[in-house]
Structures are given as structure tokens and as C-alpha cells.
Amino acid sequence: MTTRERPRAPLSKERVLAAAVALADAGGVEALSMRKIAHELGVVPMALYKHVQNKDELLDGMVDAVVGEIDPPGGGTDWKAIVRGRVLSARRVLLRHPWASRVIEERTRARPDPTPAVMTYMDSMIGVFRAGGFSIDLTHHAMHVMGSRLLGFSQELFEDSGPADAPPPPPELAERFPHIAELVMGISHDHGSVVGPGCDDQVEFEFALDLVLDGLDRLRDQAGRVASSSSSRT
Amino acid sequence: MTTRERPRAPLSKERVLAAAVALADAGGVEALSMRKIAHELGVVPMALYKHVQNKDELLDGMVDAVVGEIDPPGGGTDWKAIVRGRVLSARRVLLRHPWASRVIEERTRARPDPTPAVMTYMDSMIGVFRAGGFSIDLTHHAMHVMGSRLLGFSQELFEDSGPADAPPPPPELAERFPHIAELVMGISHDHGSVVGPGCDDQVEFEFALDLVLDGLDRLRDQAGRVASSSSSRT
DNA sequence: GGACAACGGTGTACGCCGTACACCTGTCAG
DNA sequence: CTGACAGGTGTACGGCGTACACCGTTGTCC
Numbered sequence: 001m002t003t004r005e006r007p008r009a010p011l012s013k014e015r016v017l018a019a020a021v022a023l024a025d026a027g028g029v030e031a032l033s034m035r036k037i038a039h040e041l042g043v044v045p046m047a048l049y050k051h052v053q054n055k056d057e058l059l060d061g062m063v064d065a066v067v068g069e070i071d072p073p074g075g076g077t078d079w080k081a082i083v084r085g086r087v088l089s090a091r092r093v094l095l096r097h098p099w100a101s102r103v104i105e106e107r108t109r110a111r112p113d114p115t116p117a118v119m120t121y122m123d124s125m126i127g128v129f130r131a132g133g134f135s136i137d138l139t140h141h142a143m144h145v146m147g148s149r150l151l152g153f154s155q156e157l158f159e160d161s162g163p164a165d166a167p168p169p170p171p172e173l174a175e176r177f178p179h180i181a182e183l184v185m186g187i188s189h190d191h192g193s194v195v196g197p198g199c200d201d202q203v204e205f206e207f208a209l210d211l212v213l214d215g216l217d218r219l220r221d222q223a224g225r226v227a228s229s230s231s232s233r234t
Numbered sequence: 235m236t237t238r239e240r241p242r243a244p245l246s247k248e249r250v251l252a253a254a255v256a257l258a259d260a261g262g263v264e265a266l267s268m269r270k271i272a273h274e275l276g277v278v279p280m281a282l283y284k285h286v287q288n289k290d291e292l293l294d295g296m297v298d299a300v301v302g303e304i305d306p307p308g309g310g311t312d313w314k315a316i317v318r319g320r321v322l323s324a325r326r327v328l329l330r331h332p333w334a335s336r337v338i339e340e341r342t343r344a345r346p347d348p349t350p351a352v353m354t355y356m357d358s359m360i361g362v363f364r365a366g367g368f369s370i371d372l373t374h375h376a377m378h379v380m381g382s383r384l385l386g387f388s389q390e391l392f393e394d395s396g397p398a399d400a401p402p403p404p405p406e407l408a409e410r411f412p413h414i415a416e417l418v419m420g421i422s423h424d425h426g427s428v429v430g431p432g433c434d435d436q437v438e439f440e441f442a443l444d445l446v447l448d449g450l451d452r453l454r455d456q457a458g459r460v461a462s463s464s465s466s467r468t
Numbered sequence: 469g470g471a472c473a474a475c476g477g478t479g480t481a482c483g484c485c486g487t488a489c490a491c492c493t494g495t496c497a498g
Numbered sequence: 499c500t501g502a503c504a505g506g507t508g509t510a511c512g513g514c515g516t517a518c519a520c521c522g523t524t525g526t527c528c
Binding site: 033035046049054 | 487
Binding site: 102105106119120122123124126127130136139140141143144145176177178179180182207211212214215216219 | 336339340353354356357358360361364370375378379410411412413414416417441445446448449450453
């Protein structure tokens with residue numbers, strides 16, 4: 001109804017990308033088709049190709065838009081707090097666009113060079129590590145670790161647990177997989193007193209994140225101690 | 235030429251899966267189609283549907299086959315060594331079938347319960363942690379961490395680095411992304427004396443893996459110390 | 469031996485997909 | 499007025515997953 005007497009708002013790459021992102025948010029990326037985007041915009045499919053080379057470039061544009069939503073690094077001197085905040089911001093964005101992490105990973109794996117927003121993201125993240133006293137090599141490692149943490153968080157392995165929807169856990173399964181059964185039964189008696197969903201993904205994410213951050217911190221201290229105990233300080 | 239006078243080897247779910255895995259290994263999962271599998275088997279596409287419900291079930295079967303290739307946990311008492319060996323075995327398998335990690339992740343994210351081989355894999359992994367003295371909750375966390383590490387390793391972010399194929403790094407890029415530039419120039423002057431590919435993915439993987447394992451070990455010790463310093467020992 | 473069902477492979481057809489290509493139309497520069 | 503050009507259209511092609519009706523072979527039971 002929005003496009004009634006007006007002939008139509010003029011298409012543009014931005015409008016195409018926005019429609020594509022909205023559609024992917026709503027129905028998943030596999031339900032995304034040029035035809036549906038076009039329909040959503042009240043236009044014939046081929047019209048999109050005046051603004052986007054092909055579906056691949058469209059996906060790149062969508063990734064760029066999403067990555068651009070991640071907050072820039074906050075100020076301060078504590079590298080760990082900055083990285084933590086940034087990664088959590090990235091996570092919030094990726095939860096808003098659940099299709100994005102898979103698409104980012106696919107494209108990162110196969111593309112000659114990452115999309116500009118990804119480059120910007122990486123550059124500023126590297127800057128935070130360097131400013132935090134990390135050597136180049138350690139920064140390099142850290143980026144790899146953070147990258148896999150940022151992108152590939154595989155939640156929902158145990159979604160069927162929790163007291164609400166679990167039927168009496170079928171006993172022959174418990175027999176075949178005793179360790180899984182024990183774990184499902186015994187989770188989270190202490191660490192939050194929330195009896196709720198049995199497996200808080202946010203808690204898991206932050207647990208893993210802190211694990212990594214603490215490990216990196218220890219390595220950085222260690223490297224610093226070795227360097228200052230040998231010869232110079234640079 | 236193999237199927238000459240013989241009418242044809244009789245199809246079976248195993249043969250279908252094997253053909254599908256081979257095809258995916260060769261051309262990537264996006265080049266995999268029921269029609270191509272059928273052609274490969276010298277059969278009409280619809281014939282496959284006598285052995286597989288649909289493409290989704292076929293992908294599940296492929297995942298199961300691949301996960302089944304992962305070595306069972308080795309013996310010994312050092313949980314860290316066992317986990318390390320197992321994860322590296324998983325990694326070898328996933329490198330053999332580069333399409334697999336993505337497919338596993340997609341399906342793990344959306345499926346009611348994981349495929350049987352994945353269940354078996356998880357169960358024995360949980361067993362290793364439990365035998366290694368991990369509490370149930372800590373095992374739970376550890377599984378999440380291992381899961382994301384096993385599946386989502388995002389290699390190749392810097393594939394264009396390395397002295398071999400890098401043209402003179404375009405200077406206006408270095409200006410826009412100074413940190414990236416510094417990192418690309420400065421990587422790996424020490425940690426292997428290999429001047430080679432500039433970014434050894436295996437090294438990165440093991441670095442992250444050990445980071446996580448060390449962190450988990452520290453947490454386990456810590457939990458044990460707290461428990462024995464409070465009341466009982468169970 | 470003959471009826472019959474089940475199994476496994478076939479052929480045709482439908483609706484979806486991405487997109488090449490030729491076409492039209494409105495706008496604006498010269 | 500003319501012509502170029504940007505942006506939207508229509509048609510068409512090849513590929514996809516798979517529903518559905520079909521058929522030959524094979525084994526079972528009377």
C-alpha cells in the first residue's frame with residue numbers, strides 16, 4: 001500500500017541490499033532469491049541487475065552492511081576490555097542477522113580479499129592488540145583465535161536439554177550415550193541458579209571468550225618477561 | 235568402462251553416499267546435485283530416491299560418514315593428550331573433506347538431534363573430560379569450546395600474504411589499513427624459521443587449540459583446589 | 469506352476485532458481 | 499530536435515529438487 005499513486009521510489013544499491021538483508025533476516029539466507037527481493041521491491045527480477053552484478057556481489061554487499069553495524073572499538077587502555085566489548089558487539093550483530101556468520105565464513109574462505117568493512121574491522125582490531133603491547137606475531141595468532149571465535153560459534157548443540165521440553169530422556173539413548181546423558185542431567189546446578197534453559201548460550205560464549213582472552217594475556221605477559229630479561233626492551 | 239557387460243552393480247545407500255562424498259570432495263558441496271550423483275552412478279536421478287528420502291537426508295548421511303572417519307579416542311590417562319589427538323584427527327578428516335565443516339555446522343544449528351556418529355563422537359569426548367577429572371559443568375563448557383574450535387576454524391584470512399605471490403603491497407591500501415599492513419609485513423620472523431607460506435594454518439590451529447587446552451587445564455586445577463579446600467572431596 | 473506383492477530403476481513433468489539478451493521508455497545534454 | 503544513456507521490462511534457457519505414474523525382476527505363498 002505504500003506505493004500507491006507514486007509510481008515507485010527509485011531503486012538503488014542501498015535499497016536492494018536493505019531489502020535483501022531484511023528478507024534474509026526474516027526467512028534465512030537459503031530462502032533468499034533474486035526473484036523474491038525483486039517482488040518485495042515491486043519490481044521485475046532483472047531490474048536488480050542494474051544495481052548489482054550478480055547474486056554473489058549482492059551477498060558481499062549484505063556482508064559489508066552487516067559488518068558495518070559492529071561498534072567501532074571503544075576508548076580506554078585495557079586491550080582486553082576493548083576486545084571483549086568489540087567481540088560482544090559483533091556477536092550481537094550476528095545474532096540480529098543469524099544468516100550472516102555462515103555467509104561471512106563461506107566468503108572469507110573463498111574470496112581473494114575480504115570485503116572493505118571486514119578489512120576495516122580487522123585493521124582496527126589489530127590496532128587494539130598492538131596498542132595493548134602484543135608483538136606482531138602474537139597479534140597474528142590472536143587474530144586467528146578471535147576470528148574463529150567471532151565467526152564459528154556453534155551454539156545449540158544441546159538445545160533439547162532443559163527441564164521444560166525434555167520428555168523422560170529415552171533410557172536406551174542414555175545407555176548408548178552415557179556421558180551425554182550424565183551431562184544433560186547434571187548441567188548448571190550452580191553457576192547461575194537459573195533453572196531456566198539449562199544451557200545459556202551467552203554464558204557459553206563469554207566463557208570461551210574469557211578463556212581465550214586470559215590465555216592470550218598470560219602469553220603476552222610471558223613474552224614481555226622473556227624479552228626484558230634477555231637484552232633490550234623493543 | 236567398468237560397467238560393460240555387467241548390467242550394473244546394484245545401488246545401495248552406501249554407494250550413493252560414497253558417490254556423493256566423492257563428488258563433494260572433488261567439486262565442493264555447492265556443485266553437488268542429485269542429478270550429478272545419479273549420472274556418476276550411471277543411473278537416472280529419481281533412482282536415488284529409493285535409497286535416500288531427499289537431499290537433506292543425503293547430506294545427513296554424508297556428515298555421518300565423515301564424522302565416522304575420526305579416530306576414536308586413544309588410550310592413556312592424560313586427558314589433554316587424548317583430546318588433542320582426537321581434535322587433530324577430526325581436523326585431518328575435515329581437511330580431507332573441506333565441505334564437511336560447513337555442512338556439519340549448518341545441520342547442527344537446525345537439526346532436532348545430531349546425527350548418530352556425531353552423538354557417538356560427542357559422547358566419547360565427554361567421557362574423556364569426565365575421566366580427566368572435569369566436573370560436569372566444566373565439561374559442558376569445555377564441549378562448547380571444543381565444538382566451536384572443531385567446527386568453525388576460519389583459516390585463510392591472510393592467504394594473500396607470504397613473500398611468494400605478494401606483489402608490492404599496494405601502498406594506498408597500507409595507508410588505509412596500517413595495522414593490517416604492519417602485520418602482513420612482520421609475520422613469522424621467528425616461530426619456525428620457515429620463510430614459506432607466511433601463515434601456517436596448522437600452526438595457527440594448534441596455537442589456538444593449546445591456548446584453549448591450557449586455559450581449561452588451569453580452570454580444572456583451580457576448581458579442584460577450591461573443592462578440596464572447602465569441605466569434602468566429591 | 470501361477471498369482472501377487474514388493475523392490476528398484478525409469479520417464480515425464482512441475483515449479484523454482486540465476487541470469488543472458490533484446491527491448492522499451494523517460495530524462496537530459498548538445 | 500536528436501541522440502545517448504540509465505533504469506526498468508519480457509522472454510527464454512539451462513539447471514535444480516522431487517512428485518507421481520509406470521514397469522521389469524524377483525521372491526513368496528498357495
